[in-house]
Structure formats: structure tokens, C-alpha cells
Amino acid sequence: MTSAAQEPAGRDTTRFVLIGTSHAGNVGATARAMKVMGFSDLVLVAPRFDDVLTQPDALDMACGATDVLENARIVGTLAEALDGVSLACATAMTPRDFGPPTHAPREYFAQLASTPHRVAFVFGCERYGMSNEDVYRCHTCLSIPTAPGYGSLNLSQAVQVLAYEWRQALGGFDVVPRTIDTQLASAAAVQGMLGHLEQALVHLGFLNPAAPKKLMPRLNQLFNRAQPSAEEIHILRGIANSILETHREPR
CATH class of the missing domain: 3.40.1280.10 (SPOUT methyltransferase, trefoil knot domain)
Structure with a gap:
């Protein structure tokens, strides 16, 4: 048996x-x-x-x-x-x-x-x-x-x-995925987004290009830890683009 x-x-x-x-x-x-x-x-x-x-x-x-x-x-x-x-x-x-x-x-x-x-x-x-x-x-x-x-x-x-x-x-059952596997953004896509975000921050007056300190490297480390998806990078670039399209002059 x-x-x-x-x-x-x-x-x-x-x-x-x-x-x-x-x-x-x-x-x-x-x-x-x-x-x-x-x-x-x-x-x-x-x-x-x-x-x-x-x-x-x-x-x-x-x-x-x-x-x-x-x-x-x-x-x-x-x-x-x-x-x-x-x-x-x-x-x-x-x-x-x-x-x-x-x-x-x-x-x-x-x-x-x-x-x-x-x-x-x-x-x-x-x-x-x-x-x-x-x-x-x-x-x-x-x-x-x-x-x-x-x-x-x-x-x-x-x-x-x-x-x-x-x-x-007795062995259990497999967990059935409930969400589509996330496609992580490539390193190049993250760097492209960071460049776009840097322009937006300068436009807002939040980042002084003459004295940037370590803001962008810190943001770089933040997004490396976060491991954003390709869709999330697209969203962030859309936000940066909307900031750049505003008419407010940088301080």
C-alpha cells in the first residue's frame, strides 16, 4: 500500500x-x-x-x-x-x-x-x-x-x-500567483529617470546645480534599493516632465 x-x-x-x-x-x-x-x-x-x-x-x-x-x-x-x-x-x-x-x-x-x-x-x-x-x-x-x-x-x-x-x-499546494510578475527597470532606465528628475529639481529650485552636495547620489542609492519597475520609472519621468512644463521660474 x-x-x-x-x-x-x-x-x-x-x-x-x-x-x-x-x-x-x-x-x-x-x-x-x-x-x-x-x-x-x-x-x-x-x-x-x-x-x-x-x-x-x-x-x-x-x-x-x-x-x-x-x-x-x-x-x-x-x-x-x-x-x-x-x-x-x-x-x-x-x-x-x-x-x-x-x-x-x-x-x-x-x-x-x-x-x-x-x-x-x-x-x-x-x-x-x-x-x-x-x-x-x-x-x-x-x-x-x-x-x-x-x-x-x-x-x-x-x-x-x-x-x-x-x-x-502531505505536501501542500502551490501558491497561485495573484499578480503579474513585475518587470524591473534596467539600470539605464533608472539613470535616465534620474537625469530627468535632476532637471525637474533644478527647475523647482530644490537643487542648486552650483552646490548640488550629494542629493543626486543619495537619490541614486534610494532607487537602487527600491528596485523600481519599468512602469514606475515611466510614472516618475511623467512627473518630472510635468514639473518641467510648468511656467514657474527657478528660484
């Missing part, structure tokens, strides 16, 4: 299980959190409402991930939800005297990603979390590190954090 990180494209070996969910909006938001990280296997255990997957709040919060809702399953017990799973991870913030070992997700996932397990992440209901009995069914317990004074995460937020961390452990 191949490892989770090497599964063929399109084969989802990760399951998200929600137990006793009360709010349809959380189910929809969970579907969205899963889909943006490339996961689709969602199972609900005895949700409060039998029609939770089709309620308006669920559909609205899914926001483009309604296909995850359409393919989700509702079962009566956690045992049914874990059918076919080889490693179940509970999510619980409350300390327990007995139960599976507790791990922070990032460090644990780094090891888990290289194993052949079919993984399930199990989440309890919004108000009470997971029962002891459900936690005992799992192989490990995941605890998201939070501020010491307040560690209460919304259900779908917890799903998003674990889905992100697990996806990163």
Missing part, C-alpha cells in the same frame, strides 16, 4: 467525522474547510437534524462546496463512521485521566504523513465536544495549541486548522 502522501490523485484517504452536530451552518462551513484543502470524505454521526445536509444554513456556509455535502453520509454510530479507517484521531481540549496519547497536530502529522494509514479526524458536538467513550475509540488525541486563557474553537475553525496542517504534511 502506498503512503498517504503518495496516494494517486483523486483518491481521498482522509475522512472527517462530526459527532452530534447541532448547527447546520457548522456542517456547511466544515465542507468548505475540507474542500479548500482538497478533502471530500465527510461523515456525520447522529446529527441533531436528519436533514442537516440540505438545510439552507448548511448550503449557504458551504459556499461552493455543496458537492461535499451531497456526497456526505449520515450514520448512527461512531463505529459505522470509522469503518475502513485504520487510524482515528480524536480532537479534544479537555484533559482526561485516561485515554489515547495527546499530540500537537503539526509535529504528529509530520510522522503520520509517511505511513499507509487511512486517517479519520473525529470532532465532537459544538457544546460538549467528544464523550470519553468516543475518545477511547480513537488511537490518538489531537490538541490545537491555543492561548492558555482561552482555547475554545468553533467546530469548523478546528476542522480548518487540522485540514490545513494535514494538507501541509
Whole structure:
């Protein structure tokens, strides 16, 4: 069997299980959190409402991930939800005297990603979390590190954090560029702009050509650090040109 990180494209070996969910909006938001990280296997255990997957709040919060809702399953017990799973991870913030070992997700996932397990992440209901009995069914317990004074995460937020961390452990996705690559101005273009700017500064009376001090060398260093684009150089030359076209005489 191949490892989770090497599964063929399109084969989802990760399951998200929600137990006793009360709010349809959380189910929809969970579907969205899963889909943006490339996961689709969602199972609900005895949700409060039998029609939770089709309620308006669920559909609205899914926001483009309604296909995850359409393919989700509702079962009566956690045992049914874990059918076919080889490693179940509970999510619980409350300390327990007995139960599976507790791990922070990032460090644990780094090891888990290289194993052949079919993984399930199990989440309890919004108000009470997971029962002891459900936690005992799992192989490990995941605890998201939070501020010491307040560690209460919304259900779908917890799903998003674990889905992100697990996806990163599996290799992650490439960042899609949102802007066109900037074409940096050539050294000659920068020098041409500086010459143009020098004329404008003399025209304004800001630069005394008889005693220029080190103004232009300092501006030269400034623009070298800034690494302006070709378009930005064009803008600066347009400003210089507008200054030179004014009728005010230099002081």
C-alpha cells in the first residue's frame, strides 16, 4: 500500500467525522474547510437534524462546496463512521485521566504523513465536544495549541486548522500567483529617470546645480534599493516632465 502522501490523485484517504452536530451552518462551513484543502470524505454521526445536509444554513456556509455535502453520509454510530479507517484521531481540549496519547497536530502529522494509514479526524458536538467513550475509540488525541486563557474553537475553525496542517504534511499546494510578475527597470532606465528628475529639481529650485552636495547620489542609492519597475520609472519621468512644463521660474 502506498503512503498517504503518495496516494494517486483523486483518491481521498482522509475522512472527517462530526459527532452530534447541532448547527447546520457548522456542517456547511466544515465542507468548505475540507474542500479548500482538497478533502471530500465527510461523515456525520447522529446529527441533531436528519436533514442537516440540505438545510439552507448548511448550503449557504458551504459556499461552493455543496458537492461535499451531497456526497456526505449520515450514520448512527461512531463505529459505522470509522469503518475502513485504520487510524482515528480524536480532537479534544479537555484533559482526561485516561485515554489515547495527546499530540500537537503539526509535529504528529509530520510522522503520520509517511505511513499507509487511512486517517479519520473525529470532532465532537459544538457544546460538549467528544464523550470519553468516543475518545477511547480513537488511537490518538489531537490538541490545537491555543492561548492558555482561552482555547475554545468553533467546530469548523478546528476542522480548518487540522485540514490545513494535514494538507501541509502531505505536501501542500502551490501558491497561485495573484499578480503579474513585475518587470524591473534596467539600470539605464533608472539613470535616465534620474537625469530627468535632476532637471525637474533644478527647475523647482530644490537643487542648486552650483552646490548640488550629494542629493543626486543619495537619490541614486534610494532607487537602487527600491528596485523600481519599468512602469514606475515611466510614472516618475511623467512627473518630472510635468514639473518641467510648468511656467514657474527657478528660484
